[in-house]
Amino acid sequence: MLSDAELTGAPRVVRDWSYTTNRMVGDGWILLGDAACFVDPLFSSGVHLALMSAVMAAAYVHGAKTDPTLRVPAGQVYEQLYRKEYAHFRELASLFYASNRTEESYYWQARRLLGDTNVGARESFIRAVAGQPPRGYERSALSHGELPSEISEMFASVASDKRLRDATVAMGLSLNLVPRLAGEAKLERRPIFAEGEFQWSAVLSSATRPEGTPLSNFVAALVNLVDGKRNIGQILDRFTQGVEDSEQIEQAHESMINAISILYVDGAIDSLMG
Ligand SMILES: Cc1cc2nc3c(=O)[nH]c(=O)nc-3n(C[C@H](O)[C@H](O)[C@H](O)COP(=O)(O)OP(=O)(O)OC[C@H]3O[C@@H](n4cnc5c(N)ncnc54)[C@H](O)[C@@H]3O)c2cc1C
Known part of the structure; x- marks a missing residue:
C-alpha cells in the first residue's frame, strides 16, 4: 500500500492519546464515552468512562424531560462529574509515567503497587493496567509506589493538616469556638446525581469540589448560620x-457538633477560632 508513497514530513511520535471535547452537553444533545473524551489506555479506563457516562446521561435525559428546571443545571453537573472522573484517570496516568524513568522500572513499579512479591514483575504490570479503578490505584500508589518528591510532599502536607484537624476534633469542640467557612466555600441549591437520578439538593461547593457536597436540610441550615462571627454556642x-x-435541644447539640466536626476535618470549615 505504501510502495508509491512519498514521505513529505519528518516522522513524529505521538505520546499522549488523551483528548476531551469543549462542551459535553447542549440543547437537545449530550456526549458520552469516546465521543466526549478519552484517556491514555494505560489503566483501561475507556469502558469505565463509557458506562459511567451512559448511566449519568440516561438519568440526565430522564430528569430533563420530567423536570425541565433540571435541564441546564443538571447538564452542568453531568459535565463537572464526568470531567472530574476523566481528570482523575489522566492524572494517574501522568503520575505513573512521571514515577518511572526506565522501561524496566514500569514493571517494578507495578509489582510494588500490587504489593504481591509472589507475582513476577511483568505479570504485575499486566494486572495493574488491566482495569484498575482510579481510587484503588491511588491507594496503592500512596502506600507502595515510588512517587515524584513534589507529589509525596504535597500528600504529606495534606495528611499532616488532616491529622491536626482530627486531633482538634478528638479533644472535643467547646461552645466558644467560632467556625469560619473556607474562603471559596459556597452554599447553593443545585442538582446532584444520587441514587441513579439527578435531583435538586442543598450543596456546599468549594475549589476542590466544584461539583459540591450534598447536604441534608439540617446541615444546610447549620452552614447558613456559620458567618465567622457567631460561636458554636450562639x-x-x-x-x-x-x-x-431539653432532650431535643441535647440531640440538636450533639448532631451539630458532629456536623461541624465533619465539615472541619473535610476542610469546608477552614478554622475554629478560640
Ligand atoms: C484496540 C483498543 C483496545 C482497547 N482496550 C480497552 C481495554 O482493555 N479496556 C477498556 O476499558 N477500554 C479499552 N479500549 C477503549 C474502549 O474500547 C472505548 O473507550 C469504549 O469502547 C468506548 O465506548 P463507546 O460506547 O463510547 O464507543 P464505541 O465502543 O466505539 O461504540 C460506538 C459504536 O457506535 C457505532 N457507530 C458509529 N457511528 C455510527 C452511526 N453513524 N450510526 C450507528 N452506529 C454508529 C460504532 O460502530 C460502535 O459500535 C480500547 C480501545 C481500542 C481501540
Missing part, C-alpha cells in the same frame, strides 16, 4: 430558638 441557640424540650 449557633446552637439560634438553631434551637423556640424549642422547649
